[in-house]
Amino acid sequence: MFWDEKTETLPKRDLERLQLKRLKKTLSQVQNVEFYRKRLHEAQVKPGDIRTLADIQKIPFTRKQDLRDGYPFGFFAVPIHEVVRIHTTSGTTGKPTVVGYTRNDLNTWAHLIARNMTMVGLTDQDIFQNMVNYGMFTGGLGFHYGAEKVGMTVIPSATGNTRRQIEMIQDFGVTAVHCTPSYAMHLAEVAEEMGANLESLNTGLFGAEPWSDSMRAELEKKLGVTAFDSYGLSELFGPGVAFECPERDGLHIWHDCYLVEIIDPATGEVLGDGERGELVVTPLVKEAMPLLRYRTGDITMQIEDDCLCGRAKKIARITGRSDDMLVIRGINVFPSQIEHVLLRIPEVGNQFMVYVDRINHLDEMTIDVEINRDYFSGELQDLARIQKKVVKELHDTLELRTTVKLVEPGSLPRFEGKAKRVIDRRSEM
Ligand code: DLL
Numbered sequence: 001m002f003w004d005e006k007t008e009t010l011p012k013r014d015l016e017r018l019q020l021k022r023l024k025k026t027l028s029q030v031q032n033v034e035f036y037r038k039r040l041h042e043a044q045v046k047p048g049d050i051r052t053l054a055d056i057q058k059i060p061f062t063r064k065q066d067l068r069d070g071y072p073f074g075f076f077a078v079p080i081h082e083v084v085r086i087h088t089t090s091g092t093t094g095k096p097t098v099v100g101y102t103r104n105d106l107n108t109w110a111h112l113i114a115r116n117m118t119m120v121g122l123t124d125q126d127i128f129q130n131m132v133n134y135g136m137f138t139g140g141l142g143f144h145y146g147a148e149k150v151g152m153t154v155i156p157s158a159t160g161n162t163r164r165q166i167e168m169i170q171d172f173g174v175t176a177v178h179c180t181p182s183y184a185m186h187l188a189e190v191a192e193e194m195g196a197n198l199e200s201l202n203t204g205l206f207g208a209e210p211w212s213d214s215m216r217a218e219l220e221k222k223l224g225v226t227a228f229d230s231y232g233l234s235e236l237f238g239p240g241v242a243f244e245c246p247e248r249d250g251l252h253i254w255h256d257c258y259l260v261e262i263i264d265p266a267t268g269e270v271l272g273d274g275e276r277g278e279l280v281v282t283p284l285v286k287e288a289m290p291l292l293r294y295r296t297g298d299i300t301m302q303i304e305d306d307c308l309c310g311r312a313k314k315i316a317r318i319t320g321r322s323d324d325m326l327v328i329r330g331i332n333v334f335p336s337q338i339e340h341v342l343l344r345i346p347e348v349g350n351q352f353m354v355y356v357d358r359i360n361h362l363d364e365m366t367i368d369v370e371i372n373r374d375y376f377s378g379e380l381q382d383l384a385r386i387q388k389k390v391v392k393e394l395h396d397t398l399e400l401r402t403t404v405k406l407v408e409p410g411s412l413p414r415f416e417g418k419a420k421r422v423i424d425r426r427s428e429m
Helices: 012-032 034-042 053-058 064-069 103-119 138-150 162-172 181-194 213-223 335-343 380-398
Strands: 083-089 097-102 127-130 153-155 176-179 203-207 226-233 238-244 251-253 258-263 277-283 294-300 326-328 331-333 348-359 362-371 403-407 422-424
Touching: 012 034, 012 053, 012 277, 053 258, 064 097, 083 103, 083 138, 097 103, 103 138, 103 238, 127 138, 127 162, 138 153, 138 238, 153 162, 162 181, 176 181, 181 203, 181 213, 181 362, 203 213, 213 226, 226 294, 326 348, 326 362, 331 335, 335 348, 335 380, 362 380, 380 403
Parallel strands: 127 153, 127 176, 176 203, 203 226, 348 422, 362 403
Antiparallel strands: 083 097, 226 238, 238 251, 258 277, 277 294, 326 331, 348 362
C-alpha cells in the first residue's frame, strides 16, 4: 500500500531531476548558515558549480562535531520564530545536538512517517500504541503525528509501567505497536508472566537501535506480530528516514527527500552499490536545518534491485557504527560523555571500564571506576554515598540508568595505545 504512490514510485529519471532541483534549493538555503557560507567559500564551491547530482562530491562533509560546535542554534537557516519545534540528541560532553523544525518541516515529517506506516499495511482502522519516550527523542512525537496523519487511533503511552502497557494493548484491542526492539522483548516476557492475551496485535515497528534477524524471529513468535525495522536519526527526520517494506530485505530510504551516498569512513571515497560503508545523507526538503553531506556514522550499503513493492533502491539494515557511539536501549552514548562526568566527581579517578550486556533481552551498562582514597573515608556507608552520586550524575547526563562498581585504585587496565574502555558483550549483533 502507498501513502503517496506517485512520489514513492517516481521513475529514476524523474527522481533524479527532482533531487537535483531540491539540492540546488538546499544549497541556496544553506547560505543563511554562517558555517556553510564559510565552508563552501573555503572549498571554493559556488551554488552554480553544482550542475549534476555527482557534483555533490565537491562539497565537504558535515560531521556531528560540526553540529555540536554550532550549539545551540548555529545551524538554523531560518529566524528562530519560524522554528516551531526543537528536539535534541545526546552529545559527547554534556551538550546535546539541537535540531529544529519549521511548520512545513513538521508536516513533511508526519507525511514521511505516514508513508512508512502505510507501506507496511497500516491504515485508519489500526489502533496504535507508541511505547517510546515522548520528550526530546524524535521517536515519540515523530511516530505520533505520522500515525494521526494516517488516521489511526493513537495511544501515546510513552515508556514505563510495562504491566499497564500490556493491559492497554488487551483492553483497547491494540493492533500495532512501536518501541525499541529491546523493550519489545521485555514486554513479551512480562506479557508471558501475566498470562496476557495479545491476540489483537499484528504489527510491530521496531527501531532506534541495532537488532538482529534472530531477535526479529523471537519477537514475532512471542508477540504474534510481523516485525518491521525502522531507521533514522534526529538530525534528519527522526524515524522518517528509512523503513522496511513487506519484503523485509532492506529499508527503503525516501529518495525524494534524501540524497544518499555510501563512503569509505577512513578515506571519504564514495563507494558503489553493494559496497559496505558509512551512510552519508543530504536532506533535500528541510527548511529549518538543511545539512550537506551529513555523516551519519552508520554502516550499511545501497542495494540496487527492483523491489517487488515498486519503490526505489534500498539500504541494508545497519550493521554497526564508524565511531565509538553505543546505542543502549535506544539512547546514544559516547564513552567521552562518561569520562566527562567522572572527571567532575573528585571521589573517583578518571580510569574507567564500560561493560555492555544484554540481560533478559535488555541492554545493561556497567561502569567500573576507581575510588579516590583522598576523598574516601574507608567506611562502607561512604562507599554507598559515592556510588549513588556517580549513578545520579551519569543519569543526569546520559538519561540512562547504569550500574556503577567502585574498584580499588590502580586495579583497572591502563592503555598504552588506543584505550579500549568499552567491552560490548551483547551477543545479538
Ligand atoms: O533513534 C530516531 C528513531 C526513532 C529511529 C525511532 C527509529 C525509531 P537518534 O536518537 O538521533 O534517533 O539516534 C540515531 O540510532 O544514527 C543509529 O546509530 C541508531 N539507529 C536508529 N535506528 C536504527 C536501526 C533515532 N533501525 C542513531 N538500526 C542512528 C540500527 C539504529 N541502528
